[in-house]
Amino acid sequence: MTLLVVHLALTAAYAGFQWTVRFLVYPQFAQVPAEAFAGYERSHQRLVSRVVGPLFAGQGVTTLLLLAVRPAEVPLPPVLAGAACLAVVLGVTAFLAVPLHRRLDGGWDLAAHRRLLRVDGLRVAAATAGTAAAAWALLLA
Template sequence: MLLLVHLIAVSAYAGFQWTVRGLVYPQFDQVPTAAFPAYERAHQRRVARVVGPLFAAQAVTSGWLLVDRPAGTPWGLAVAAATVTALVLLVTALGAVPLHRCLDAGWDAAVHRRLLRVDAVRVGLASAGVVLAVLLVD
């Protein structure tokens, strides 16, 4: 059951991350410059309500896999899955969050480009997390 819950958690996050990368962030440059700081702060508040539980679910299931690994679950895959979750959180905390804070002050195309690069890393990690979770379920 834990492996299935983990698969659901990482898949939900990956779907969220692909949506942000493909739909939300590309629209940032369409917001009028004067309105952008308020838009960005509203984005941060709203997205936190969605991503917070998704991060928590991944962290809990990843940690649980390490502490109480189901019988037959390869240790290496469990460690890889937990590592990917940790990297997503790290890239978010050290990359995306500071860039969003920079955008609080106003639109900056260079900061937005950096955010897109950081987000591409998160999309890759989220996708890898799904692959690992599928391998764990098999």
């Protein structure tokens, strides 16, 4: 039961983080003066990694534990759903968001920013669904 509670806490923390980034942090990128944007973006990447890194690591560990040593009272479907959601978040981050941030490293790019907002919507949806899957697993256990 403790593993499920920790997993739910991590998924909820990440989902809250992702909602904040999508609807507060990223929209404000457009307010940064173009001549200062490259430095701002590099600083954003460095600072945000201090929050997202531990959340990704924690979710990765709890997800792997739930898959590898799932307690008998924990049903498999919500664990698989949560693992799929985490895979989507990590995939979208690695293959879509990170390259867009690298593009923004060179300076303000309106097209890259718009695409980042759309891509981040995928992460919000997957993170929220991952939290729902974690709550589902806890409720059924």
